[in-house]
Every structure is written in C-alpha cells, then in structure tokens.
Amino acid sequence: MKPNPLWELENIFEGATFDDFLFRPQHGVVGSRRAVDLTMPLSRNLNIKTPIVGANMDTVTREKMMKALALEGCFGFLDRNCSIEEQVGRVKYLKRQHSHVIEKPAVLSRRHSVGQAKTIMKVHNVSGLLVESTPGSGILVGIFTHRDLLAAGSDNSAMIGKYMSCLGKLVWAQPGITIEDAEKMMLKHRIEKLPLALKPGRNISGLITMKDLRVAKQKPYSTKDRKGRLLVGATVGAREDFIERAEALIAAEADCVLMDIAHADSDVIQKAVREFRAKFKDFELVCGNIASRDGAKFLMDLGVDAIKVGVGPGRGCRTRLETGAGVPQLQAIREAYLGVKGEIPIIADGGIKNDKDIALAIFCGASTVMLGGMLSGTDEAPGELVEDPASKKKVKIYRGMTSPEAVFDGPEGEDSLEERFNTPAEGQAIKVDYVGSVVDIIKRVRGHLQSAVSYMGHETLMKVHKDFSNAPSKYLIRLTESSRKESFER
Incomplete structure (x- = not known):
C-alpha cells in the first residue's frame, strides 16, 4: 500500500x-x-x-x-x-x-514567630523554611523544619530563632553542586534538606531536598x-x-x-x-x-x-x-x-x-x-x-x-x-x-x-x-x- x-x-x-x-x-x-x-x-x-x-x-x-x-x-x-x-x-x-533544586525556597527571618512559620509552611505545603538574618537580607543563618515545629509545640508567639537549627550546626553547600554530591552530603550528615548559599556572604540561592531526589530516582520518566x-x-x-x-x-x-x-x-x-x-x-x-x-x-x-x-x-x-x-x-x-x-x-x-x-x-x-x-x-x-x-x-x-x-x-x-x-x-x-x-x-x-x-x-x-x-x-x-x-x- x-x-x-x-x-x-x-x-x-x-x-x-x-x-x-x-x-x-x-x-x-x-x-x-x-x-x-x-x-x-x-x-x-x-x-x-x-x-x-x-x-x-x-x-x-x-x-x-x-x-x-x-x-x-x-x-x-x-x-x-x-x-x-x-x-x-x-x-x-x-x-x-519535586525540582532538583528549589530556586526560590520559602524564607523567613529569625524574628518571625512560630505561628507565622506554621502558616507559611501550610500555605506553601513545605516541611521546612530557610531562615535569614533580617527580613529581606537573604543571608542564611539557619533552617526551621517540621521537627523544630514539634519542639516548639504551642509556643506560637516565640521567635523561630529560638528553635531553628543555627548556622554552627547547619550543613549547607554552594550552588552548582551536582545532584550526586548533594545526595552524598545529605546521606553522610543524615539530613533531609541541603540549603544552597553563595560564599562569602552566605546569600541564599536555593534548596535541595532528599524527598525530591528520591522522586527523581523512582520516576525517571x-x-x-x-x-x-x-x-x-x-x-x-x-x-x-x-x-x-x-x-x-x-x-x-x-x-x-x-x-x-x-x-x-x-x-x-x-x-x-x-x-x-x-x-x-x-x-x-x-x-x-x-x-x-x-x-x-x-x-x-x-x-x-x-x-x-x-x-x-x-x-x-x-x-x-x-x-x-x-x-x-x-x-x-x-x-x-x-x-x-x-x-x-x-x-x-x-x-x-x-x-x-x-x-x-x-x-x-x-x-x-x-x-x-x-x-x-x-x-x-x-x-x-x-x-x-x-x-x-x-x-x-x-x-x-x-x-x-x-x-x-x-x-x-x-x-x-x-x-x-x-x-x-x-x-x-x-x-x-x-x-x-x-x-x-x-x-x-x-x-x-x-x-x-x-x-x-x-x-x-x-x-x-x-x-x-x-x-x-x-x-x-x-x-x-x-x-x-x-x-x-x-
């Protein structure tokens, strides 16, 4: 034919x-x-x-x-x-x-309240927030996750700086890190979230989560x-x-x-x-x-x-x-x-x-x-x-x-x-x-x-x-x- x-x-x-x-x-x-x-x-x-x-x-x-x-x-x-x-x-x-890198992660300053953090996390459907030094500064000083939320309990008026993981304990990387290296770093330190920040000022530039990396592996199509x-x-x-x-x-x-x-x-x-x-x-x-x-x-x-x-x-x-x-x-x-x-x-x-x-x-x-x-x-x-x-x-x-x-x-x-x-x-x-x-x-x-x-x-x-x-x-x-x-x- x-x-x-x-x-x-x-x-x-x-x-x-x-x-x-x-x-x-x-x-x-x-x-x-x-x-x-x-x-x-x-x-x-x-x-x-x-x-x-x-x-x-x-x-x-x-x-x-x-x-x-x-x-x-x-x-x-x-x-x-x-x-x-x-x-x-x-x-x-x-x-x-489910992006490889969340380019615009949800951010609050350390002076925002636990109650405000709860609201933002619910609105954006996220389990963690990056914390900046002052509103609009973009300088990374910590991370506030659902675990910190549990620790805060009903203390809604407290500032999130009281419960967040501070910079001294925080594992973070520079933008441009490969997905493979990011995964290795998170596995090594047993963390679910890896903030990205530019040196020397620690300017927030993104976030990688283990959840998104798992989804990418499970659903490569x-x-x-x-x-x-x-x-x-x-x-x-x-x-x-x-x-x-x-x-x-x-x-x-x-x-x-x-x-x-x-x-x-x-x-x-x-x-x-x-x-x-x-x-x-x-x-x-x-x-x-x-x-x-x-x-x-x-x-x-x-x-x-x-x-x-x-x-x-x-x-x-x-x-x-x-x-x-x-x-x-x-x-x-x-x-x-x-x-x-x-x-x-x-x-x-x-x-x-x-x-x-x-x-x-x-x-x-x-x-x-x-x-x-x-x-x-x-x-x-x-x-x-x-x-x-x-x-x-x-x-x-x-x-x-x-x-x-x-x-x-x-x-x-x-x-x-x-x-x-x-x-x-x-x-x-x-x-x-x-x-x-x-x-x-x-x-x-x-x-x-x-x-x-x-x-x-x-x-x-x-x-x-x-x-x-x-x-x-x-x-x-x-x-x-x-x-x-x-x-x-x-």
Missing part, C-alpha cells in the same frame, strides 16, 4: 470513529512490552514519555492532578475557570514541586523542564483578558499555553494568535478546538505549535446534540493530520471510552490524547467524593466547561454572568464512578498502549505512528455490526 500522496481523506475514515475499527496484528519484535518506548511530541518543542494529557477542565486538571500526571510522564493544562491570580498561584505551586521542575501547561481564552492572563502565566514560568475556545477555525482565533505572537514571539502555544482538515491547516499557518482536535465527542459536551455541528472523532483526527501533513503535533480531545481508543487515535494521526471523563473519577480530580443515593456508589461530578454549573463558577471576563446564562448551554454535568488513583489509570493505559505497539511489530510508539499514519488502510479493518459485537461485547 503506497502512502497517500495527495493528503486527501481516505474513504475508510468517512463517518468513522473508534469502535468502527480493529487493526491487523503484525510480526512482533519485542521480547517484553515493558521495553516499548511511548515518547511522543506534545507540541513542536516539548516531548512527553506517556502521551496522555489532562483536560483543561475544572473537574479534571488542577494542582493535584497536574502533579500526578507529570510524575507519571504525562502532561496537563490547568483550566481558566478562575481568576488570573488563582491560576498563576497554581503554576507557581507546581513549579516548586517524569515530565520535567531543564531545571528538573515539573512541566506545567495553562489555559487562556481568545478575548478580553487573554493577553493579561498569558503574560502572568508566562511570568510564573508556565511551559506551554493552550488557547482554547469551542470553535477555533475562526476570525476570533486568528486575531488572538497574531496578538499573542506579537507579544510573546516563539513561546510554546497550543490552539483548539477544530475538527476539519481546513481548520487544522488554518491554525498551522497561523504558527501554533500544536493543534487540539475535537468538536463535541466528549461526555460533558452537548454541542452535537444541540447544534448538529461536529465530525466523528477518528475522522476529525485523520483530517487534522492530513491538513498539517504531519508537520505539527495533534492532541486528540474527547470521545475516548477505553484504552484501545487511545491507541487508534495515535496510530491514525494524533501525537497525544487528552482525557477528561476517564480521569474525572479519580482521587486527584477536583471535587468532593459523594455517595449516589440511588446506586449507593461513590461518585464525583464531571462537567463540560460550557455547562451552567461551570459558567456560574467561572470568573468575570469575556461576558457578563447574565449574558453567559442567556446563551444556551452546550455542556452538561454528569456523575462519574469513583475509580481510585489516577496513577493506576495511567499505569493501565501505559501497559495497554505498549501492548498495542508490540502487536504492530515495532519497539516505539513514534515508529508505529509514522508507519500507520502513512498508510492506515494497510492496517485498519472496518467492522461490520457482527464483527463489532464479536470484538466489543462481553
């Missing part, structure tokens, strides 16, 4: 989605599926080792989910259904988590930046405060911005992307959503770094039901791939019901897959775990971002609350079963995806993506009603 030279949609994809296909197994070459490499491009300049992206929804991806996904080699985009300050705070929090910090994505709109929001997120060191609206093949997005590029030049920008070949080419020509594909396939979306607009998701993925001729990555957003859908999405043209509903019932998803009075099952609430509930909770911005409520909803809130930790979900998906790659006769997902996308009709089998029942009904 020759590659498609005209970049035209193959007939097999017309009106098709995930349950319409199986792929024909090829000769296997891997001894164990665990050896299969799943690394894929998230965008033009960012790669991730497990091609799963947390949906930018307020019931899916916030701090807890983002952290868990990044540690498992995945990625996520923080939602924008909050104030700029709240979103920026989440980015800053995540950039402090984590999604991190060059400084060993978690990679963080965040969402903006395309009107009103989007430039102000993007500027604040970039200043907070977000690694990638997602410009997200329901219909991105539009003049609104064209104007917004051009304004973004004029202000932020080559900063990594993902844009969506579209569902056609022309829409994908339109965004690529605007200079975005990845495209998010899907109009109405998700459980929380009613766009197809209410408007009739949309393209079957696997067809949309294929159209987008052909529209950009494989030149920039595609994020397939929505319609994923099970793990084989993820494999088919990537084989047919997507680089990564965005999950919402599949992650929304996990411990890490925002929202309270409740018991459904009818079924007695534990459930969480999952909602589309244009549902009335999400609109009500959103910040002031593009439209007034009255205007938003006067616009008919294209999203809905639903109950989803509680499924435990997202880590277990990702491990399961990773294993099934590795198996799918092995059935395709390759050692890497990228190689399957290239071969399959080049000639999908060589591998795909379009199912009949009977073969669909045989395959998927159990």
Whole structure:
C-alpha cells in the first residue's frame, strides 16, 4: 500500500470513529512490552514519555492532578475557570514541586514567630523554611523544619530563632553542586534538606531536598523542564483578558499555553494568535478546538505549535446534540493530520471510552490524547467524593466547561454572568464512578498502549505512528455490526 500522496481523506475514515475499527496484528519484535518506548511530541518543542494529557477542565486538571500526571510522564493544562491570580498561584505551586533544586525556597527571618512559620509552611505545603538574618537580607543563618515545629509545640508567639537549627550546626553547600554530591552530603550528615548559599556572604540561592531526589530516582520518566521542575501547561481564552492572563502565566514560568475556545477555525482565533505572537514571539502555544482538515491547516499557518482536535465527542459536551455541528472523532483526527501533513503535533480531545481508543487515535494521526471523563473519577480530580443515593456508589461530578454549573463558577471576563446564562448551554454535568488513583489509570493505559505497539511489530510508539499514519488502510479493518459485537461485547 503506497502512502497517500495527495493528503486527501481516505474513504475508510468517512463517518468513522473508534469502535468502527480493529487493526491487523503484525510480526512482533519485542521480547517484553515493558521495553516499548511511548515518547511522543506534545507540541513542536516539548516531548512527553506517556502521551496522555489532562483536560483543561475544572473537574479534571488542577494542582493535584497536574502533579500526578507529570510524575507519571504525562502532561496537563490547568483550566481558566478562575481568576488570573488563582491560576498563576497554581503554576507557581507546581513549579516548586519535586525540582532538583528549589530556586526560590520559602524564607523567613529569625524574628518571625512560630505561628507565622506554621502558616507559611501550610500555605506553601513545605516541611521546612530557610531562615535569614533580617527580613529581606537573604543571608542564611539557619533552617526551621517540621521537627523544630514539634519542639516548639504551642509556643506560637516565640521567635523561630529560638528553635531553628543555627548556622554552627547547619550543613549547607554552594550552588552548582551536582545532584550526586548533594545526595552524598545529605546521606553522610543524615539530613533531609541541603540549603544552597553563595560564599562569602552566605546569600541564599536555593534548596535541595532528599524527598525530591528520591522522586527523581523512582520516576525517571517524569515530565520535567531543564531545571528538573515539573512541566506545567495553562489555559487562556481568545478575548478580553487573554493577553493579561498569558503574560502572568508566562511570568510564573508556565511551559506551554493552550488557547482554547469551542470553535477555533475562526476570525476570533486568528486575531488572538497574531496578538499573542506579537507579544510573546516563539513561546510554546497550543490552539483548539477544530475538527476539519481546513481548520487544522488554518491554525498551522497561523504558527501554533500544536493543534487540539475535537468538536463535541466528549461526555460533558452537548454541542452535537444541540447544534448538529461536529465530525466523528477518528475522522476529525485523520483530517487534522492530513491538513498539517504531519508537520505539527495533534492532541486528540474527547470521545475516548477505553484504552484501545487511545491507541487508534495515535496510530491514525494524533501525537497525544487528552482525557477528561476517564480521569474525572479519580482521587486527584477536583471535587468532593459523594455517595449516589440511588446506586449507593461513590461518585464525583464531571462537567463540560460550557455547562451552567461551570459558567456560574467561572470568573468575570469575556461576558457578563447574565449574558453567559442567556446563551444556551452546550455542556452538561454528569456523575462519574469513583475509580481510585489516577496513577493506576495511567499505569493501565501505559501497559495497554505498549501492548498495542508490540502487536504492530515495532519497539516505539513514534515508529508505529509514522508507519500507520502513512498508510492506515494497510492496517485498519472496518467492522461490520457482527464483527463489532464479536470484538466489543462481553
């Protein structure tokens, strides 16, 4: 089967989605599926080792989910259904988590009280504070940890200088120390935290913790930046405060911005992307959503770094039901791939019901897959775990971002609350079963995806993506009603 030279949609994809296909197994070459490499491009300049992206929804991806996904080699985009300050705070929090070197550790002066230290430690979710000589001096004189907090007990009014580990007993190092030497030093002195300070003035310049070094060893596939910090994505709109929001997120060191609206093949997005590029030049920008070949080419020509594909396939979306607009998701993925001729990555957003859908999405043209509903019932998803009075099952609430509930909770911005409520909803809130930790979900998906790659006769997902996308009709089998029942009904 020759590659498609005209970049035209193959007939097999017309009106098709995930349950319409199986792929024909090829000769296997891997001894164990665990050896299969799943690394894929998230965008033009960012790669991730497990091609799963947390949906930018307020019931899916916030701090807890983002952290868990990044540690498992995945990625996520923080939602924008909050104030700029709240979103920026989440980015800053995540950039402090599990880095090789904490460049801006929490610092108090020796004259701050134990009560103030408790508050700071709780707000920043840290177990220790570096202590400076006077407020703003930056001169290291000690460290105050959770052990000192226990020793202080209820003595909240006392100064932390009374309980901290003083300079004479403090083990510290200069910036530039290797991670290996830092670990040896901490093991030798049986300490959990190693402050970094410049000689001769002992100016505070960072902190290394044994906890972060352990995580780095346990999860070498984590999604991190060059400084060993978690990679963080965040969402903006395309009107009103989007430039102000993007500027604040970039200043907070977000690694990638997602410009997200329901219909991105539009003049609104064209104007917004051009304004973004004029202000932020080559900063990594993902844009969506579209569902056609022309829409994908339109965004690529605007200079975005990845495209998010899907109009109405998700459980929380009613766009197809209410408007009739949309393209079957696997067809949309294929159209987008052909529209950009494989030149920039595609994020397939929505319609994923099970793990084989993820494999088919990537084989047919997507680089990564965005999950919402599949992650929304996990411990890490925002929202309270409740018991459904009818079924007695534990459930969480999952909602589309244009549902009335999400609109009500959103910040002031593009439209007034009255205007938003006067616009008919294209999203809905639903109950989803509680499924435990997202880590277990990702491990399961990773294993099934590795198996799918092995059935395709390759050692890497990228190689399957290239071969399959080049000639999908060589591998795909379009199912009949009977073969669909045989395959998927159990």
